[in-house]
Amino acid sequence: MTRRITSWHTSPSRPRYAPPPGAVDAHCHVFGPKARFPFSPKAKYLPADAGPDALLALRDYLGFERNVIVQASCHGTDNAATLNAIARSNGKARGIAAVDPAIDGAELDTLHAGGIRGVRFNFLKRLVDDAPKDRFLEIARRIAPLGWHVVVYFEADILAELRPFIDALPVPVVIDHMGRPDVSQGPNSPDMHAFRALMESRADIWTKVSCPDRLDPAGPPYADFVRAVRPLVEDYPDRILWGSDWPHPNQQAVLPDDGTLVDVIPEIAVTEALRKKLLVDNPMRLYWPEY
Ligand SMILES: O=C(O)c1cc(C(=O)O)oc(=O)c1
Numbered sequence: 001m002t003r004r005i006t007s008w009h010t011s012p013s014r015p016r017y018a019p020p021p022g023a024v025d026a027h028c029h030v031f032g033p034k035a036r037f038p039f040s041p042k043a044k045y046l047p048a049d050a051g052p053d054a055l056l057a058l059r060d061y062l063g064f065e066r067n068v069i070v071q072a073s074c075h076g077t078d079n080a081a082t083l084n085a086i087a088r089s090n091g092k093a094r095g096i097a098a099v100d101p102a103i104d105g106a107e108l109d110t111l112h113a114g115g116i117r118g119v120r121f122n123f124l125k126r127l128v129d130d131a132p133k134d135r136f137l138e139i140a141r142r143i144a145p146l147g148w149h150v151v152v153y154f155e156a157d158i159l160a161e162l163r164p165f166i167d168a169l170p171v172p173v174v175i176d177h178m179g180r181p182d183v184s185q186g187p188n189s190p191d192m193h194a195f196r197a198l199m200e201s202r203a204d205i206w207t208k209v210s211c212p213d214r215l216d217p218a219g220p221p222y223a224d225f226v227r228a229v230r231p232l233v234e235d236y237p238d239r240i241l242w243g244s245d246w247p248h249p250n251q252q253a254v255l256p257d258d259g260t261l262v263d264v265i266p267e268i269a270v271t272e273a274l275r276k277k278l279l280v281d282n283p284m285r286l287y288w289p290e291y
Pocket residue numbers: 071072073074127176214245249250
């Protein structure tokens with residue numbers, strides 16, 4: 001693994017849709033820069049540098065004000081690159097870390113001071129070697145006093161197997177990219193039924209209605225994604241978040257145009273009130289509750 005991948009569009013279009021003031025991109029990442037923040041020896045992909053300068057410039061270009069930076073799997077459990085990006089944002093970014101179960105209380109406090117507000121549990125075999133549920137539960141118990149939540153990333157085919165684990169989590173839960181349903185099957189598919197059952201199972205489960213580029217292989221204007229996801233936005237308006245997913249880890253065949261991704265927002269959230277919840281009120285409640 002030597003070739004470094006550029007997984008993002010280097011000249012995205014400017015979106016036609018203008019997000020409301022204070023909009024939060026609640027799922028994005030940084031890669032490196034590698035010279036200061038080397039990738040994990042266990043990384044499953046080796047990306048080109050996509051550091052805070054590029055992220056903050058894109059934020060402004062797309063019309064957003066804040067970011068939630070999710071530790072990318074290529075950085076393992078060393079959160080230095082994510083913390084560096086948060087520190088560069090002038091208080092306009094917070095983050096989600098990946099941590100080793102052995103992490104001590106002082107290290108958790110340092111992460112909190114650096115803007116971290118949760119930890120991510122990644123169950124994708126193509127991204128991580130192992131996902132020990134018992135140790136994840138131990139971490140979730142440890143972060144509860146900090147008021148953090150957990151972010152869980154999985155694919156639809158393991159949702160049933162994961163249910164007891166998710167049910168046992170003692171803190172709020174955010175599901176990345178809706179647990180990757182097959183959106184081509186429409187809004188009433190078995191995947192969507194199972195996902196809705198999860199959303200119904202507790203009041204403190206949220207989800208990111210993100211990644212049309214990953215979930216809808218037909219590409220722009222992502223009609224299957226819009227048809228499957230719009231009803232979720234309408235039924236769970238207070239528990240949804242949106243994120244660009246920049247710099248789109250692992251995307252290679254087709255690089256998503258971030259302007260086009262922003263233009264999907266008014267298609268899935270069809271009223272101004274829904275868009276304000278999705279882009280401002282909900283992420284602020286979860287990541288900047290003091291505001
Ligand atoms: O589907 C993916 O490849 C992917 C990877 C990562 C990561 O490497 O952290 O994060 C994501 O949100 C999505």
